[in-house]
Structures are given as structure tokens and as C-alpha cells.
Amino acid sequence: MAIRSQLKNVLWKWRGIAIAAPTISILAIGLRIIGVLEPLELAMLDQFFRWRSPEPEDSRIVIIGIDEADVRQYAWPIDDALLTQLLDKVRKQKPRAIGLDLARDKPVGAGYSQLEALFKSTPNLVGATKTADLVDSNFAIASSNINPPPALPPEQIGAINLPVDTDGRVRRGLLALRSSDGKVSPSFSLQISLLYLDGEKIVPFEKALNPPRLRTNDGGYSHADVGGHQFIVNYRRSLNGFQTVRMADVLEGKIAPDLLRDRVVMIGVTAVSLRDWFFTPLDSGIGSTRIFTSGIEVHAQLVSHILSSSLDGRVGIHTWEKHWEWLWIFGWSLTGSLLIWQWRNVKVKEREFQLLMLRSLSVLALGGSLFAACFIALGYGWWLPFVPAMIGFLGGGAIVTSYLAITAAQIRAYFSRYLTDAVVKSLLETPEGLKFGGDRRKVTILMCDLRGFSTISEKMPPEKVVEILNVFLGTMTEAIATYQGTIDEFIGDAILVLFGAPIHREDDAARAVASAIAMQLAMRSVNAQLTQLGLPEIAMGIGINTGEVVAGNIGSHSRAKYAVVGNHVNLTARIESYTVGGQILISETTYNEIQAIVKTNGSMEVEPKGVSHPISIYDICGIGGIYNLELPSINDSLQILPQPIAITYRILEEKHLGTEIFEGEIRRLSPYGAEILAKEDLPVLTNIKLHLQVSAPDQLNPSQTVTIEGEIYAKVLKHHQPDQATSDKLELENNLTISAISQQRSHPIKQIYLHFTTVPNDLKAWINWQTSI
Numbered sequence: 001m002a003i004r005s006q007l008k009n010v011l012w013k014w015r016g017i018a019i020a021a022p023t024i025s026i027l028a029i030g031l032r033i034i035g036v037l038e039p040l041e042l043a044m045l046d047q048f049f050r051w052r053s054p055e056p057e058d059s060r061i062v063i064i065g066i067d068e069a070d071v072r073q074y075a076w077p078i079d080d081a082l083l084t085q086l087l088d089k090v091r092k093q094k095p096r097a098i099g100l101d102l103a104r105d106k107p108v109g110a111g112y113s114q115l116e117a118l119f120k121s122t123p124n125l126v127g128a129t130k131t132a133d134l135v136d137s138n139f140a141i142a143s144s145n146i147n148p149p150p151a152l153p154p155e156q157i158g159a160i161n162l163p164v165d166t167d168g169r170v171r172r173g174l175l176a177l178r179s180s181d182g183k184v185s186p187s188f189s190l191q192i193s194l195l196y197l198d199g200e201k202i203v204p205f206e207k208a209l210n211p212p213r214l215r216t217n218d219g220g221y222s223h224a225d226v227g228g229h230q231f232i233v234n235y236r237r238s239l240n241g242f243q244t245v246r247m248a249d250v251l252e253g254k255i256a257p258d259l260l261r262d263r264v265v266m267i268g269v270t271a272v273s274l275r276d277w278f279f280t281p282l283d284s285g286i287g288s289t290r291i292f293t294s295g296i297e298v299h300a301q302l303v304s305h306i307l308s309s310s311l312d313g314r315v316g317i318h319t320w321e322k323h324w325e326w327l328w329i330f331g332w333s334l335t336g337s338l339l340i341w342q343w344r345n346v347k348v349k350e351r352e353f354q355l356l357m358l359r360s361l362s363v364l365a366l367g368g369s370l371f372a373a374c375f376i377a378l379g380y381g382w383w384l385p386f387v388p389a390m391i392g393f394l395g396g397g398a399i400v401t402s403y404l405a406i407t408a409a410q411i412r413a414y415f416s417r418y419l420t421d422a423v424v425k426s427l428l429e430t431p432e433g434l435k436f437g438g439d440r441r442k443v444t445i446l447m448c449d450l451r452g453f454s455t456i457s458e459k460m461p462p463e464k465v466v467e468i469l470n471v472f473l474g475t476m477t478e479a480i481a482t483y484q485g486t487i488d489e490f491i492g493d494a495i496l497v498l499f500g501a502p503i504h505r506e507d508d509a510a511r512a513v514a515s516a517i518a519m520q521l522a523m524r525s526v527n528a529q530l531t532q533l534g535l536p537e538i539a540m541g542i543g544i545n546t547g548e549v550v551a552g553n554i555g556s557h558s559r560a561k562y563a564v565v566g567n568h569v570n571l572t573a574r575i576e577s578y579t580v581g582g583q584i585l586i587s588e589t590t591y592n593e594i595q596a597i598v599k600t601n602g603s604m605e606v607e608p609k610g611v612s613h614p615i616s617i618y619d620i621c622g623i624g625g626i627y628n629l630e631l632p633s634i635n636d637s638l639q640i641l642p643q644p645i646a647i648t649y650r651i652l653e654e655k656h657l658g659t660e661i662f663e664g665e666i667r668r669l670s671p672y673g674a675e676i677l678a679k680e681d682l683p684v685l686t687n688i689k690l691h692l693q694v695s696a697p698d699q700l701n702p703s704q705t706v707t708i709e710g711e712i713y714a715k716v717l718k719h720h721q722p723d724q725a726t727s728d729k730l731e732l733e734n735n736l737t738i739s740a741i742s743q744q745r746s747h748p749i750k751q752i753y754l755h756f757t758t759v760p761n762d763l764k765a766w767i768n769w770q771t772s773i
Contacts, residue, residue, distance in 0.1 A: 020337040020399035021392075025330040028388040028395065032329075033222065039167060040387045041220025046169065046281035048378045050288050054239050058304040060196065062263050063244040063296055064090070065270030070247045076274065077102075079109025082251075084118050086267070089250055091122055093260035097195035098125045099188065099303075101160060101268035101296045105147035119151035126191045127152045128160045131179065158188030162278065162298060163230060169279045172214060173302040175229040189302035196264050196307060218319040219383045232317035232383065233305050235282055239289075242300050244270070264303055268296025315381025325385050332370060333392030339366060340400040367393060440550055443500035443564060444512040444590060445572040446485065448476065448519060448542040450493040451581040452713075452758050456536055464535060469493060471529050472538065479522045483515035488563060494576075501551035501564055509546050509593035513620060514627040516542045516584045521631070523582070539581020539672075539757075545572040546590040567610070574608035575617055578685050580715040580755035582631070582672065584620040591618045597625040602718060604684040619717070638668035638675055639771050645669075645692060647676065652687035652713075664752075666692070671767050673714070673755040682752055686716040690754075696766045708766050713758040 011018055031037050064086070066078070074082060083104070090098055104115070104127065119125065130146035148157040163172040174187040186194075214230040216223060247267075249255050269276040276295040283290050293301075308314035320328070343359055370393060374386040450472065457465045476495060480487060484505070486498040497515070499508040519542065527537040547568030571587065579585050591598065599622035605614045622630030644665040651658040664678035682688065693709040759767070 014341070016341045016400045016403045017334065017337040017396075019403060020341075020396045021330065021334040024337075024392050024395035024399055025326070025333040028329050028333070028391040029326055031391070032220075032325075032385065032388045033217070035222030037387045037391075038220055038222045041385065042165060042167065042169070042171065044374075044386045045171070045220060045378075045383060046285055047287075048375050049235050049237060049281040050285050051375065052237050052379065055236050057238040057240055057242055058236060058300075058308065059243070060263055060307060061242050061300050061304055062095075062260055062265050063242050063270075063300055064247055064250055064265060064267045065244050065294070065296065066247045066268070066274075068271045068273060071271050071273065073248055076271075077108050078247075079111060080104075080107060080115040081109065081111025083108075084111050084115045086247060086251055087115075087118055087122065087125070089253075090260055090265050090267070091118075091125075093258060095260045095263050095265045096124060096199045097192045097264045098122065099128075099158075099192045099264065099266040099268075099299065100125060100149075101128050101188070101266065101299060103128070103146050104149045116151040119149055123156070124195050125152070126156050126158050126188065126195065128188055129157050129185075130160050131177075131185075156191070157185075158191035159185045160188045160295075160299065162295075163225075164278070165224075169281060169283075170298055171232060171281060172226075172230045173233045173305065175231065177228040187302075189299050189306060192264055192266070192299075192303050193306040193310070196303075197310065199262065200311065212316045212318045214319075217322070219317075220385070220387070231305075232319075233301060234309075234315065234317050234381070235280060235301055236304050236308070237282060241297060242304075264307075266296055266300050266303070268294065268299070270294045270296065317378075317383050318381050319383050320385075325388075328385060329388050329392045332389040333396040335366060336393035336396030337400050339363065340397040340404075363397065439552060440548055441501060441504060442508075442546065442548050443498050443504075443551065443568075444509045444544060444546040444593075445549075445564070445569055446480075446495075446497040446499065446512050446516055446542060446544050447572045447576045448495050448497075448516070448540050449576055449579075451539045451541055451579075453493045453538060455758060456538070467533065468530060468535055468538065471533075471535075472526050472540075475522050475526050475529075476519055479518045480515055482518065483511040485512065485515050496569075498551070498564060501549075509544075509590050510597065510623065510625065510627065512544050512546075513584070513586065513590070513594060513598060513623050514629055516544060517620070517623060517627075517629040517631060520582055520584060521629070541576055541579025541581060542584045543572050543574075543576025543579055543586070544584070544590050545575055545587040546593055547571070547587075570610060571608065574610070577608075578606060578617065580717065580757055583717070583755065584631070585617045586620055588616045588618070591616075594623070597627075598623050599630065606685065637670040637672060639670060640668050641666060641770070644677070645694060647690050647692045649678075649688045649690045651682075652689060657689060669767060670771055671756075671764070673717070673753065676752050676754060677749050678752055679748070679750065681750055682716045684716055684718055687713065687757075688716065688754070689713055692763075694763075694766055694770075696769060708762050710760045710763045712756055712760070712763060714754040714756050717753045717755050 028037075032041075066076075078086075083102070087098070087100070119127070127149040128146060129148035146160070159174070159177050161174060161177055162170050163174065164170055165172070173189065175190045176187060177185045179185065212231055214221070214224070214226050214232055216226050218224075219232065245255050245259070277292040278295060278298050280293045280298060280301070282288060283292050305314075305316070309316050319325075339362060343362075367390065370386070370389055374384045374389075377384045456468075460468075472493070473490060473495065477487065480495070480497055484499075484503075486501060486503075488496040488498050490496075497512070499505075499512040499515075505511070520540065523538075523540055530537055545568055547566070549564040549566035549568050551564045575585050575587055586598075591600075591603075598618075598620060601619040601621050603616050603618045605616055607614045620631070621633065644667050647664050647666055648661050649664060650661055662678065662680050664676045664680075666674045666676050668675040690712045691710075692712070693707060695705045696708055697705060
């Protein structure tokens with residue numbers, strides 16, 4: 001178990017790398033195998049060739065080129081007599097090998113007999129042949145065959161076929177071809193090279209005949225047709241190419257008498273108009289000085305490759321076995337992943353720009369190291385995978401970055417449980433978000449609190465209390481988020497919400513009131529859930545105030561929070577304390593912001609603690625405009641009792657119960673409140689304690705009645721004195737019997753609307769039974 005736990009911890013510590021490195025490695029290797037990366041890898045190989053340092057020209061090779069001036073001077077094709085003259089002048093200088101890259105399978109003009117005799121008497125002459133359908137169509141530059149000169153024996157004939165890649169470039173050479181009938185034909189370049197090597201004291205035929213043989217998926221190739229014996233040409237990058245002379249200069253004796261002695265002489269077309277040209281890695285790219293390469297020069301490169309690797313120790317181009325390539329790609333994937341993963345723990349304080357530059361330079365330095373490694377390795381004859389390794393390096397970093405971004409989004413989502421998205425966005429995405437201090441701004445503050453929750457929580461186990469709070473806070477959070485409120489904090493069973501911080505909007509006050517109404521309406525859903533869970537119902541009061549506060553990050557470097565500070569926060573709490581369950585009270589400053597669309601049950605003046613003068617607060621019942629929300633009227637839920645119920649009550653002042661007892665009668669009743677008739681003028685928001693004694697059916701024996709006696713705590717919501725006609729009607733309807741009320745001519749009746757704050761369970765059951773009749 002300990003080992004398993006340690007392994008789990010290690011995986012968690014390096015989880016980003018464990019995800020990124022294998023994933024991007026498999027992707028890069030897969031792309032490499034199916035050939036998607038082949039064009040890019042071949043293009044990089046070409047670029048490496050073009051960026052290599054220039055080499056000396058191969059002095060063993062001289063090209064006799066038939067250029068545009070020769071074509072104009074001698075016409076094309078040159079006749080056999082002229083070709084005989086040219087070859088005769090060449091062989092008189094005693095070269096080791098002569099390569100004739102011209103089609104000469106039938107007589108051209110006069111002089112064929114002399115040419116045929118020369119062919120038979122020149123053993124170091126190699127003629128050209130080409131079969132269009134050998135191996136595959138990529139090898140066929142022409143659509144028809146080129147037959148060899150009939151006078152030359154087979155050992156003096158070489159195939160000039162060149163494998164051409166899909167992008168039209170010649171990167172591969174041939175030692176030999178295998179025809180469809182199984183016959184093996186040596187290549188033109190190999191035949192010439194062997195003739196030259198015959199003149200060496202030590203003849204390294206083994207090296208000449210066994211350059212690194214290309215396989216179908218070697219290097220950057222994928223599913224390449226490697227029929228015959230193919231190899232990757234290590235092109236010689238010399239500033240002047242090979243020494244080249246014009247055919248006319250040779251015919252006219254303008255070359256040095258020993259220029260061709262003991263050398264390889266290659267005769268072919270260099271005139272652009274004759275279209276015997278190819279694209280090679282040295283052509284048409286960054287650092288290139290040429291557009292294309294003539295066919296005879298391509299063959300010269302092949303001969304130079306064979307001779308240099310055989311005699312000079314110049315390296316051929318090797319490739320790795322697949323498992324080494326895959327390990328190389330995985331290593332760079334691991335490097336890219338590790339680089340970004342390690343940077344995640346660097347703390348950003350005051351040098352964000354320097355840190356960004358350092359990170360960028362680290363990526364560039366390692367990416368440059370990969371480039372340099374592949375470039376230097378090519379100089380030593382190794383073609384290392386660059387593109388898939390770079391994809392692994394950058395992709396590994398990208399996956400780790402994406403993983404960190406996803407993780408950050410998840411953390412942001414978790415963080416949003418404690419702060420709203422607006423606060424999180426302000427903290428994370430603005431330059432000032434994480435700075436301490438704040439700025440003065442006008443905000444609308446909403447505070448809600450459960451009424452009588454302390455009494456409920458005292459009688460329940462903590463687990464049940466938490467269950468109630470989770471249902472309540474979860475539902476309220478959704479209602480607040482709908483109107484873009486910022487939950488500043490949960491304070492037990494209270495919620496402090498900001499509208500206007502950290503983001504100010506013109507309709508902050510209206511959204512606060514709309515959110516409050518939506519919250520009160522959502523309490524039906526809360527109580528429905530609590531009933532299903534067998535938990536008691538709850539009620540909430542809401543206070544709202546608008547004013548200037550200081551909003552920002554408060555705390556220390558080790559712990560801080562986003563908060564608002566100011567006397568308006570305290571005033572909001574005072575206003576909320578006047579509310580009863582289901583009620584919303586707002587300050588005058590908030591009312592002035594939204595008076596055009598708000599609906600109220602009236603207003604009252606109060607003098608909260610800490611306020612030097614009375615203020616007006618408004619009882620909200622709805623809001624119009626785009627919100628169109630309304631609370632149920634208290635009058636709508638009240639039901640007229642068949643018989644008024646006599647009560648006594650005492651007034652609560654500063655949580656102390658008064659000694660004077662008053663009388664009254666309940667005329668209308670609901671599970672949440674009542675309308676009573678009394679002679680005393682009770683101010684709005686007065687807290688009172690009702691005492692009543694009622695009869696109800698016995699639950700065990702419904703035919704019998706039992707007496708229920710108890711006390712209900714309530715708060716005065718509103719009151720008014722009816723006119724004389726209404727007073728007479730009330731007296732007649734209710735058959736008033738209380739002596740104090742029956743003397744209403746001297747003591748006018750007051751209609752007082754109460755909201756119950758605490759109701760005993762037995763009286764609650766009786767009220768539910770009474771209002772359901």
C-alpha cells in the first residue's frame with residue numbers, strides 16, 4: 001500500500017507531464033508513420049543542405065556541357081560525326097572514365113560508322129539507358145524508354161533513372177535497378193565510379209557497392225518505393241558546382257591539354273531549352289543560389305557521393321532504427337512538457353514582462369538546440385527526425401499549457417463557489433485585480449438573513465442544520481447569479497451580496513431589487529425541498545441599501561479577500577434587521593434609483609443604531625420594467641375566520657418583554673400572519689408576543705375537542721384606522737365582544753397586519769387546519 005501511495009503521489013506531482021509527453025509522442029509518431037509529416041521533413045532536410053558550409057569542388061570530375069551557345073552553333077541534336085570528334089578529343093587526354101548522358105541508340109546524321117568504331121575501342125566509356133516503367137512511375141522522367149548505344153557491351157551501359165519524390169525533387173540515388181523480369185541493371189553513376197576506382201592502387205569496392213541502403217520508412221520517408229538499391233544523396237554544396245567546360249571549347253582545343261587526364265569526364269546537356277533539368281535539395285530555397293540543376297550535374301553529384309565515401313571517408317546519410325527515432329521524439333516531448341510544467345510554480349510578482357521574456361527565451365533556446373542537433377548531426381551523416389521531434393517539443397508544452405488552463409478553469413469554478421465569476425475575473429484578468437487596497441464607488445448592497453433560524457438550529461443536530469443551509473444557500477446563489485450579483489460572503493445563515501462591485505452597471509439597484517424578489521419567490525422551492533427531507537420550513541428577510549463604499553482586496557500577502565468597507569454596509573444590516581420572513585425593505589437611496597418601476601406596500605421612518613437622524617425605508621412588493629416580478633400580497637393569503645378569536649399581547653422592546661397586557665381579536669388568519677383588531681396604535685415593525693387559547697379536534701378522537709394554548713411572536717407590518725362605516729361593519733361582522741373594542745366610539749378600532757416570526761408546532765398545526773376549512 002505504501003508503494004502504491006508513493007506511486008500515486010509521484011503521478012499526481014507530475015500528472016501534466018504524464019498526460020502530455022506520451023500523448024503528443026504517440027500523435028507525432030502516428031503522423032510520422034502515416035506520412036503526414038513527410039513533406040515537412042523533406043523540406044527541412046533540403047534546408048539543412050542549403051545551410052551547410054560550402055565545400056571544395058570535386059576536382060576528380062569535369063563536366064562537358066552542351067549549353068545554349070553550343071546548340072545555336074552546332075544545332076541539335078549533334079550528328080554522329082561531331083560526337084565522334086568530341087569523344088576522340090576527350091579520350092586523347094586519357095581520362096579514367098567517360099560518361100555519355102546522350103541518347104545514341106540510332107544513327108544521327110553522318111558519321112555513325114566512325115562513332116560505332118569509337119564505342120568499341122573505348123573501354124572506359126559508359127553509355128546511358130533508361131526504362132520508363134522500371135520500379136514505379138516516379139522513376140520515369142520521360143514517358144518513353146531510352147535505349148543504350150547498340151555498339152556498347154552491357155558492362156559499359158548504366159541506367160540514368162532518378163527517383164523523384166512527390167514534390168519533384170531528387171534526393172535519392174540508385175546503385176542498381178531491378179526490372180520486372182528480375183534482371184538487375186547497374187546505374188549510370190555506379191558504372192562510372194567503378195571505372196574510376198579501377199585506377200586506384202587499393203580498390204575499395206565494398207564501400208562503393210554498399211552505401212547506407214534506404215528502406216521504405218527511413219528518415220522522413222513514409223511508404224516510399226525503394227526498389228533497387230537506393231541511397232540518400234549527400235549533396236556536395238560547393239560555390240561553383242563542378243568544373244564545367246563548353247563542348248565548343250573542347251572541339252576547338254581551348255582547354256588545357258591535361259585538364260581531363262585521370263579524371264571522370266561527364267558529357268551531357270546543360271542548355272535550359274532542352275529541358276534536361278531537375279530540382280534538388282540545393283535548388284530554390286532559403287540560402288540557394290540556383291533555381292534548378294541539369295541532369296548531367298545530378299549524375300555528377302551521385303558519382304561524387306560514391307567516390308567521396310569510398311576514397312575520402314566522406315559520410316553517407318544514415319538514419320536511425322525506428323525505436324531510436326521514437327525514443328528521440330519522446331525525449332523532446334518530455335522536454336517540452338517538463339519545461340512548461342516546471343514554469344507553473346514560478347510566482348508572478350512584479351516582473352511579469354521579464355518572466356515572460358525568460359520563458360520565451362527558454363522555449364527558443366531548447367527549440368534552437370533541437371534545430372542545432374539535427375543540423376550538426378547531418379554534417380556527421382545522420383538524418384535525425386526534426387519535424388516530429390519539434391511537434392513533440394512544442395506540442396508537449398501546448399498540452400501542458402492546455403491542461404493548466406483547464407485546471408485553472410476548474411479551480412476558477414471551485415473558486416467561484418466562494419467568489420462570483422465577476423470577482424474571480426477581476427482578480428485574475430485585470431492588472432489591478434491582485435493589488436491590495438480599493439477604490440471608492442457606489443454600490444447597492446443586499447443582505448438576507450433567515451428569521452428565527454437560531455431557535456431552529458438550537459433544537460437540531462448540526463448535520464441537519466448544515467443540510468438546511470445547503471438547500472437554502474444553493475437556491476439563493478442561483479437566484480443571485482441570474483441578476484449578476486456578487487456574493488461577498490456567507491455569514492452563517494446570512495448572505496452579503498454586492499451589485500456594482502467589482503463591476504459597475506447602471507442598473508445595479510434595479511437588479512438588486514429584482515434579485516431580492518426572485519430570492520423570496522425561490523423560498524417556496526426551498527421549503528418544498530425541506531419538507532421532502534423532513535426538515536422545518538424557514539423564512540427570510542432582505543434589506544437593500546445603496547451608497548458609496550470602498551471596494552477592493554483587503555488583508556495581507558498570506559491571506560486576503562475581496563470586500564467592501566463603509567457605513568453603508570452596516571446600514572444595510574440594520575435595515576435587514578427590521579424585516580420579517582418574506583419581506584424586502586430598501587433604503588431611500590435605493591428607492592430613488594428605481595422609483596419609476598418599483599412597487600411598494602408603503603414606507604416607514606426608522607432610526608437605526610449608528611444613524612444620526614431617522615431614515616425612510618420602503619416595503620417592496622414588486623418591480624416592473626424588464627423584470628416584471630411581484631410578491632404575493634399578504635391580504636391575498638389571509639382568510640376570514642368564522643368566529644373572531646380573542647387574544648392578549650405584550651410588546652417587545654429591545655428584546656425585553658413589556659409588562660403591560662393588551663387585548664385584541666384575530667379577524668383574518670394565514671399560516672404566515674394575521675389581521676387583528678385592537679385599540680392600541682402599534683407602530684410598524686413593532687415586535688409583539690401574542691397569547692391565545694383555541695379549541696381544535698383531538699387527533700386521536702376527532703369527535704372530541706382539545707384546548708390549545710400557546711404564544712406566537714409576530715411583527716407589525718402595517719396598520720390603519722378604518723372610517724366610521726368600516727368600523728360599524730367590522731363590529732357587525734365580527735360580533736365584537738372584547739370590552740375595550742366594544743367601546744370603539746371612544747377608542748377607535750385599528751386594523752393591524754402581523755407577520756408571524758415564531759409559531760409553536762401545535763399552534764402551527766391548528767392554523768393550518770383552521771385555514772384549510
